[in-house]
Amino acid sequence: MVANVDAKLADRDDPPDWRDELKAYLTSGIAPTEPTEAKRLRTQASRYVVIAGQLYKRGFSTPLLKCLNLAEADYVTREVHEGICGLHSGARTTVSKLLRAGYYWPTMNTDCAAFVKRCQPCQRHGNLIHQPAEQLHCIPPAWPFATWGDDILGPFPLAKGQCKFLIVAVDLFTKWIEAEPLACISAHQVQKFLWRNIITRFGSTTQETPFRLVYGSDAMIPVEIGEPSFRRAHYDESNNEAELRENLDSVEEIRDQAQVVAEATKQRYKRRFDSRVKPREFREGDLIWRATGEARKDPRHGKLAPNWDGPFRIQHNLNNGAYKLEHLSGEPIPRTWNSSHLKMYYS
Numbered sequence: 001m002v003a004n005v006d007a008k009l010a011d012r013d014d015p016p017d018w019r020d021e022l023k024a025y026l027t028s029g030i031a032p033t034e035p036t037e038a039k040r041l042r043t044q045a046s047r048y049v050v051i052a053g054q055l056y057k058r059g060f061s062t063p064l065l066k067c068l069n070l071a072e073a074d075y076v077t078r079e080v081h082e083g084i085c086g087l088h089s090g091a092r093t094t095v096s097k098l099l100r101a102g103y104y105w106p107t108m109n110t111d112c113a114a115f116v117k118r119c120q121p122c123q124r125h126g127n128l129i130h131q132p133a134e135q136l137h138c139i140p141p142a143w144p145f146a147t148w149g150d151d152i153l154g155p156f157p158l159a160k161g162q163c164k165f166l167i168v169a170v171d172l173f174t175k176w177i178e179a180e181p182l183a184c185i186s187a188h189q190v191q192k193f194l195w196r197n198i199i200t201r202f203g204s205t206t207q208e209t210p211f212r213l214v215y216g217s218d219a220m221i222p223v224e225i226g227e228p229s230f231r232r233a234h235y236d237e238s239n240n241e242a243e244l245r246e247n248l249d250s251v252e253e254i255r256d257q258a259q260v261v262a263e264a265t266k267q268r269y270k271r272r273f274d275s276r277v278k279p280r281e282f283r284e285g286d287l288i289w290r291a292t293g294e295a296r297k298d299p300r301h302g303k304l305a306p307n308w309d310g311p312f313r314i315q316h317n318l319n320n321g322a323y324k325l326e327h328l329s330g331e332p333i334p335r336t337w338n339s340s341h342l343k344m345y346y347s
Contacts, residue, residue, distance in 0.1 A: 017069050018106060019055045026050045057104045065104035073105045077115050088125075091116045118346045124306040126343075128291055133280035133339040134321030136273040138266045139172060147172045148198065152185055155294060167193050173259070280339050282323060287311045287345035290325065290337060311345040 091113040154165035163181035289308035316324040321339040
């Protein structure tokens, strides 16, 4: 049995061992025939020593560092990073621990960084990415109440009626806000909110306020009666109607000016937002992690809950940073996901 195992090991094509050249020079004086390579080897070998057939490097933090091949390096890296005493430290800390333990190989920093990058627990519990992954795409509104922006906020602490979410609709031109608390989020609840608070509440526009349609003038608040304002103190009934009509004639210009100011503000915000963008693009078939989000976290895990779940597969790229995802089994995941909530999976 032992002979068969040794034969299999002898037949296996192992990668070249970086220690062989140094050990051959230090033990037998074998050097390359090329003068430049021979000089390089002599200079490099001055920092190494062979003791009982094992190569060691003269270190600064530790007198002698045991030199390891790739297989041994993978074992000690895995043990220090995720073993019994491992803390899933970062690459730099892992390298420091290996040096203090007395181990060395030439590509320690690169190998430890790659190992930490591939570590699944580290990826699953990694910090959320707050840097934007896609440029800002502005939606220019054409006129008041032409375009609404909807969003769902929460979960919040439980309120009356078990409400813990807030659905908000904002008119992109006037910034008019409609909001309503909800106990749960579903497509039916969102549809009811839009129908009740926007479509049927305001109905079709008459281009006038209800007060003006009834009384023929704009409303005056009660405080202007107790303490007359300028328009109350200098009220001229004969000119009031004509001036109100002139105001209505100029309302389009006021709206156009407001739209120009709003568009300029959006462009300034877009430039500032885009300056912080670090693009994260994914292709169809890529494996990714998805940010867990507070709503999907298991409350029993508390602060130890993972920040990312998955892995999932990119099903479709919908452009502008939007993606459709699917499980590894091929089952599609509902809704679209923005690249700001995704990161690459490494294995």
